[in-house]
Amino acid sequence: MEETSACDRLAADLRALREASRLTYNAITAQAKKQTPPLKLGGSKLSAWFSGKNVPKKDDDAAFRYLIQLLEPRAKKHGVTPKGIDWWRARRDEAAAERTRPQRRSSLLLTPPRPPPxxxxxxxxxxxxxxxxxxxxxxxxxxxxxxxxxxxxxxxxxx
Structure with a gap:
């Protein structure tokens, strides 16, 4: 059985939290814009985080922290136990470290691409x-x- 990656686990946990909170991407984005200063938390960024395509960067900690602080209280109302921002940051850091590891040599393309005609x-x-x-x-x-x-x-x- 194949082990799931840290990126996939983070994305699955984020999706579960969002689904339990019952907030849409648009609602999250609208709430983030109302903050002072407004947070850049658009639909494409959220989609990439929830799908596992991207991992939230440490530079984006304010947006990530806001997302967790927005979703957890709402998810708690629907039976999800809050894990706290430190747990989420540890998950994020684990996924980020996995993303930055060098790829194995076997997975690299060994032949250079041909130039176009x-x-x-x-x-x-x-x-x-x-x-x-x-x-x-x-x-x-x-x-x-x-x-x-x-x-x-x-x-x-x-x-």
């Missing part, structure tokens, strides 16, 4: 850029390494 490389002159001398004529496309490329035409007004 010449016709997909960056264009030398964008289509919509006017000539530098103020002429309204636009440059044609030039693609490095492609046989069918045309060089930029010269402006007849610049002579």
């Amino acid at each position: 010449p016709c997909l490389r960056r264009l030398r002159t964008p289509v919509t850029r006017p000539r530098p001398n103020g002429c309204s004529a636009f440059s044609r496309l030039t693609v490095r390494g492609c046989a069918g490329s045309r060089t930029p035409r010269r402006c007849s007004r610049s002579r």
Whole structure:
């Protein structure tokens, strides 16, 4: 049986706390904006924390602390025992440490990615850029390494 990661455990605990509190992402975000100073606790950040995609950073401790202090009292009303901010910080730190460990060599990609074919490389002159001398004529496309490329035409007004 495979052991769950600290990130997954933190995300599962956060989800359980939010579900017990019966607050939506929008409600949490609205409450955070009312704080002084307002906290940046948007829906995408919350979603990443609750899904385990991201771990709350120590730099974001004010937002993380507020989230726990908002959810725990509401979850307590629905039968969830509060664990306290220190327990949650320990969980967060464990998950963050797991995220920062170096990956095993076997999981790394050993071959470098191939460069794109010449016709997909960056264009030398964008289509919509006017000539530098103020002429309204636009440059044609030039693609490095492609046989069918045309060089930029010269402006007849610049002579």
